[in-house]
Amino acid sequence: MMSKLKIIQAIAAVCILGLSACNLIPPRNISRAEKISPEEVKNGIRVLDVYKENLTSEFDPILSGFQGATRYSIELTLGEEINQYSGHLQAAYTNQENISLDKIIFMLIPNSGGDYLKVKNIQVDSQPVSSAIKFQNSVLEIRLAEPLQPGESVEISMDYFAAVPQEMGGNYGLFIYQEEILALDAFFPLIPVFDDEGWNVQDPPRNADLIFTDAAFFEVQVDAPKDLVLVASGNAVDSQLVNDRQVITFAGGPQRDFYLAASPRFESVSQQVGDTKITSYYPKEFNQSGELVLETAAKALQVFSKRYGLYPYTELDLVSTPMRAGGMEYSTAAAMAVNLYGSGNSASGLSNAAFLEFAVAHEVAHQWFFNQVMNDQIDEPWLDEGMAQYLTYIYYLDTYGADASEEVRAGFERYWSAEEKQPIPIGKPAGDYDGRQYAAIIYGRAPLFILELEKKMSPEVFTLFLADYVEKFRWETVTTAQFRSLAEETCGCNLTSLFADWWEFE
Numbered sequence: 001m002m003s004k005l006k007i008i009q010a011i012a013a014v015c016i017l018g019l020s021a022c023n024l025i026p027p028r029n030i031s032r033a034e035k036i037s038p039e040e041v042k043n044g045i046r047v048l049d050v051y052k053e054n055l056t057s058e059f060d061p062i063l064s065g066f067q068g069a070t071r072y073s074i075e076l077t078l079g080e081e082i083n084q085y086s087g088h089l090q091a092a093y094t095n096q097e098n099i100s101l102d103k104i105i106f107m108l109i110p111n112s113g114g115d116y117l118k119v120k121n122i123q124v125d126s127q128p129v130s131s132a133i134k135f136q137n138s139v140l141e142i143r144l145a146e147p148l149q150p151g152e153s154v155e156i157s158m159d160y161f162a163a164v165p166q167e168m169g170g171n172y173g174l175f176i177y178q179e180e181i182l183a184l185d186a187f188f189p190l191i192p193v194f195d196d197e198g199w200n201v202q203d204p205p206r207n208a209d210l211i212f213t214d215a216a217f218f219e220v221q222v223d224a225p226k227d228l229v230l231v232a233s234g235n236a237v238d239s240q241l242v243n244d245r246q247v248i249t250f251a252g253g254p255q256r257d258f259y260l261a262a263s264p265r266f267e268s269v270s271q272q273v274g275d276t277k278i279t280s281y282y283p284k285e286f287n288q289s290g291e292l293v294l295e296t297a298a299k300a301l302q303v304f305s306k307r308y309g310l311y312p313y314t315e316l317d318l319v320s321t322p323m324r325a326g327g328m329e330y331s332t333a334a335a336m337a338v339n340l341y342g343s344g345n346s347a348s349g350l351s352n353a354a355f356l357e358f359a360v361a362h363e364v365a366h367q368w369f370f371n372q373v374m375n376d377q378i379d380e381p382w383l384d385e386g387m388a389q390y391l392t393y394i395y396y397l398d399t400y401g402a403d404a405s406e407e408v409r410a411g412f413e414r415y416w417s418a419e420e421k422q423p424i425p426i427g428k429p430a431g432d433y434d435g436r437q438y439a440a441i442i443y444g445r446a447p448l449f450i451l452e453l454e455k456k457m458s459p460e461v462f463t464l465f466l467a468d469y470v471e472k473f474r475w476e477t478v479t480t481a482q483f484r485s486l487a488e489e490t491c492g493c494n495l496t497s498l499f500a501d502w503w504e505f506e
Contacts, residue, residue, distance in 0.1 A: 048063045048066060048067075048071075048217060048253075049063070050219065050237060050251045051063060051217055051251055051252070051253050051254075053235045053237055053251065053314065054234055054235045054251055054252050054253060054313055054314060054315070054332075055312055055313060055314065056274075056275040056276065056310065056311075056312055056313065056314055057275065058275075058310060058312070059310075059312040062254075062475075066215070066217070066253075066254055068094040068096050069094075069214065069215060069216050069217060069253075069254060070091055070092065070093050070094070070191055070214065070216040070217070071091070071092045071216065071217045071218075071219070071253075072089065072090070072091050072188075072216060072217065072218045072219065072220075072258070073089070073090040073091075073092075073219050074087060074088070074089050074090075074188055074218065074219070074220040074221070074258070075087045075088045075089075075220075075221050075223070076187070076188075076220060076221065076222045076223065076260070077222075077223040077224075078182070078222070078223065078224040078225065078228070078262065080225060082177065082182050082224070082225065082228065082262065083163060083164040083165075083166060083177035083182065084161075084162070084163050084164070085161065085162060085164070085184075085187070086159070086160070086161035087159070087160055087161070087188065088157070088158075088159050088160075089156075089157065089158055089159075089160060089188055089189060090155060090156070090157045091155070091156045091157075091191065092153060092154075092155055093153065093154055093155075093156060093191065094151070094152070094153040095148045095149065095150050095151065095152055095153070096150070096151075097150060097194055098150055099150065100147035100148060100149050100150065101144065101147060101148045101194075102143065102144055102147050102148075103141055103142060103143050103144060103199075104124075104142045104144065104148075104154075104156060104191065105139060105140070105141055105142070105191065105192055105194075105199040105201055106119075106139070106140040106142070106189035106190060106191055106192075107138065107139060107140075107186070107189065107190045107191075107192050107201065107210070107211075108133075108137065108138050108139065108140055108189055109138065109171070109175075109185065109186035109190065109210050109211070110162060110171075110175045110185070110186065110187065111136070111137045111138045112136075112138050112170055112171045112204035112210055113165070113169040113170025113171040113173075113175060114165060114169050114170060115137055116162045116163065116164065116165065116175065117160060117161075117162045117187070117188075117189070118160065118161055118162065119131075119140060119158045119159065119160045119189060120158065120159050120160075121157075121158055121159045122140075122142060122156075122157075122158040123156070123157045123158070124142065124144060124145070124154050124155070124156050125154055125155055126155070126157075127145070129142055129143060129144065129145065130143045131143065134201075135201055135202060135203050135204070136203050136204065138201075138203070138204050139201045140189055142156065158189065160188055160189060162187065164176060164177045164182065164184070165177070166178055168322070168324060170206075171185070171204075171210065172323055172324045172325040172328065173322060173323050173324045174321075174323055174325070174328055174335070175187070176321075176322050176323070178322040179265075179283075179322055179338065180263050180264060180265050181261065181262075181263040181265065181266075181283075181320075181321050181322060181338065182228075182260075182261060182262045182263065183261050183321040183322065183323070183335060184259065184260040184261065184262075185259065185328070185330075185335075186210075186211065186257055186259075187260065188258075190211070190213060190257065191213065191214075191216070192212055192213055193212050193213060193214055193374075193376070193477055195477070200212055200376065202378065205378060205429075205430050205431030206431070206435065207381075207430040207431065207433060207435065207438040208377055208378050208381050208430030208431070208438070209328075209329075209377040209378075209381070209384075210377065210378065211256055211257050211377065212374065212375075212376050212377055212378065212477070213256045213257065213374070214374075214477065215253070215254035215255060215256065215374075215475040215476075216253060216254065216255070216256075217251075217252070217253030217254060217255075218233070218234060218250070218251070218252045218253055218255070218258040219249065219250070219251050220232065220234070220249070220250045220251075220252075220258055220260075221238075221247065221248070221249045221250075222246075222247070222248050222249075222250065222260065223242075223245055223246075223247050224245065224246055224248075224262060225245060225246075226241060226244060226245055226246045227264045228246070228262040228263065228264055229262065229263060229264065229265075229266035229267075229268070229281065230246075230248060230260065230261075230262050231260070231261045231262070231266070231279075231281050231317050231319045231333070232250040232252075232258070232259065232260045232261075232317075232333070233250070233252045233255060233257065233258045233259045233260075233317075233330055233331045233332050233333045234250040234251050234252020234253070234255070234258065234315075234331075234332060235250065235251055235252065235314065235315055236248050236249070236250055237249050237250065237251045252331065252332060254475045255331030255332060255371060256331050256370065256371055256374055257330055257331050258331070259330035259331070259333050259335070261281070261319045261321055261335065263283070265283040265284065266281045266282065266283065266284075266319070267281070267282065267283070267284040267287070267290070268280060268281045268282075268290075269287075269290055269291060269294050270294070271294055271295075271298050273298050273301050273302060274305070274310070274311075275314055276301065276311055276313060276314055276315065276316055277314060277315050277316075278294060278297050278298055278301065278315075278316045278317075278318070279294075279315070279316075279317050279318070280293045280294035280297070280317075280318050280319075281317065281318070281319040281320065282319075282320045282338075282341055283320065283338070283341070285342070286320065286338075286341035286342050288342075288343075289320075289340070289341035289342055289352065289353070289356060290320070290341070292353055292356055292357065293318050293320075293336060293356060293360050294318070296356070296357050296360040296361060296364075297316065297318055297334075297360055297364050299361075299395070299399055300360065300361045300364040300365070300395050301316065301364060301367075303394065303395050303398045303399065304364065304365060304367075304368055304391060304394075304395075307394065307398075307463055307466070307467065308368055308391075308463075308466050308467050308470050309368075309372075309467055309470045309471055309474075311367060312372070312474075313332045315332055316332055316333070316334075316364070316367070317332065317333045317334075318333070318334045318335075318336055318360065318363070319333065319334075319335055319336070320335075320336050320337070320338040320340075320341050321335045321336070321337070321338055322337070322338055322339070323335060323337050323338075324337075325337065326340065326355065326359040326362075327359040327360065327362065327363040328363070329363050329366030329367070329370050329371070329388075330371075331371045332367070332371070334360070334363035334364065334366070336356065336359060336360065336363070337359075340352045340355050340356050340359070341356075358392060361391070361392045361395040361396075362388050362389065362391075362392045363388075365387070365388040365391035365392055365395070366384065366388050368387075368391065368470055369383070369384045369387040369388055369391070370384045370388075372470060372474045372475060373469065373470055373473045373474060373476070373478055374475075374476070374477045374478070375477060375478050375479065376477070376479075377430070378429060378430050378431070379429045379430075380427065380429075380479065380480055381429075381430045381438075381442050382426045382427055382441075382442055382446040382449075382480075383478065383479075383480060383483065385442045385443060385446065386426065386442065386443075386446030386447050386449065386450055387450065389412065389443055389446065389447035389450075390447045390450040390451065390454075392408065393405050393408045393409060393412075393447065393451070396408050409448070409451060412443075412444050412445075412447050412448050412451075413444070413448065414444075415439070415440055415443060415444030416440055416441070416444035416445045416448065417440075417444075418436060418439075418440040418444070419436070419437055419440040419441065419445075423501075423502075424437060424440075424441050424445065425441075425502065425503045426441055426442070426445050426446040426449055426502050426503065427480055427502075427503045428441075430442075445502070449502040452498065452502075453487065453495070453498065456491070456493070456495070456498055457487065457490070457491040457493070458491075461490060461491055464490065465486065465487055465490040465491070468486065468490065469483070469486055472486065484499060
């Protein structure tokens with residue numbers, strides 16, 4: 001068990017840093033036309049059977065309820081200089097709103113850190129359309145020739161390309177090629193949520209994670225040099241060698257995004273937990289740390305599945321990459337900072353092993369509160385980051401006992417102390433906090449509020465509430481109001497006073 005000092009330091013270190021080789025199988029030869037045909041788009045039909053490989057058998061039946069979900073068909077080619085890539089994207093999009101839409105928005109998330117991702121040859125239903133780049137080059141607005149009525153579908157296509165930076169930049173350096181490791185965070189245009197605000201986009205704030213998307217399906221064909229080990233969100237459903245290059249097709253969904261990492265340095269170790277295969281990828285010299293990441297992820301997956309509902313996917317990958325954060329969550333995957341692997345201490349003075357255990361548990365928690373239950377990470381970041389911190393507390397409680405979890409709680413207090421425990425509201429948009437406030441409040445004060453809510457409802461009732469919360473809102477998007485409403489319904493109590501204490505200044 002970690003000592004009190006080490007756990008407290010781990011929490012602080014994780015928060016300070018921003019916490020938040022494919023096996024060949026028989027070829028299936030999926031052509032672009034087979035992935036998304038015009039008939040599928042026009043008739044509102046989605047052939048989703050390929051995604052059964054991505055889901056455990058208990059969750060296979062849910063696919064029939066996703067006929068209107070966006071389906072991405074993506075081709076990605078990595079150059080011989082693998083920091084350069086190009087590709088083609090098709091998105092079968094159905095208007096599931098109750099109003100007509102005169103435009104469709106795509107986020108260009110890599111451009112939150114620089115001018116990297118470019119698009120061209122934009123078409124809707126095979127016809128060129130007008131478009132504009134907005135919000136500091138981070139949003140692509142596609143104007144429709146005719147309004148898209150509720151229930152109607154279109155096929156949007158475009159080419160995209162980028163040169164991935166080789167130095168740490170914005171957004172925690174998550175989109176990078178360094179140390180022979182390529183990390184592609186949201187490397188293609190991605191459709192955001194449309195809600196009561198309209199298309200939910202804005203200038204990207206310095207704080208916060210940027211993905212706010214509906215659950216969708218991704219079929220991604222990657223053409224890459226054969227010496228690269230590829231790690232991706234989803235399952236490899238096809239793999240071939242073509243002209244001394246590997247061509248691998250991944251399928252994933254329902255999920256929020258698609259992530260890819262690649263390196264000739266990666267080795268891996270795997271463990272089966274129920275119907276899920278967990279794999280840890282790492283440079284071969286960091287075998288001990290790679291094993292630790294795997295063991296922690298396996299324990300966390302078991303703890304969270306038992307309490308809050310089964311993990312629904314057949315794979316979970318954790319991969320070491322360069323970044324400024326301690327870790328970063330993606331759908332069915334997490335990236336962990338490669339500088340934390342190996343012996344020695346992190347920049348905070350904490351041992352890498354202690355840091356990694358806390359960070360891995362936190363990132364696995366995001367598979368429940370980010371991927372399964374999505375919230376607006378810019379406007380209400382407490383909902384996923386606070387919950388991931390709370391679940392990490394639960395990981396220590398169930399793995400090491402009450403003394404360890406109490407030390408975690410003390411660590412949250414310590415981190416809030418960076419702001420002298422001022423009653424700064426936890427429910428503010430990310431951009432309304434300065435850098436130090438954001439981390440102290442979202443990673444320190446927010447989980448303390450959740451612990452107070454747990455105390456008010458009782459731990460037993462609160463666990464039932466969270467399990468019901470996940471079940472009710474799985475693969476949907478939620479707000480604080482919905483969270484509170486279900487909590488009050490579950491406990492049969494009025495939480496107005498408690499929420500006011502944490503949302504408003506006295």
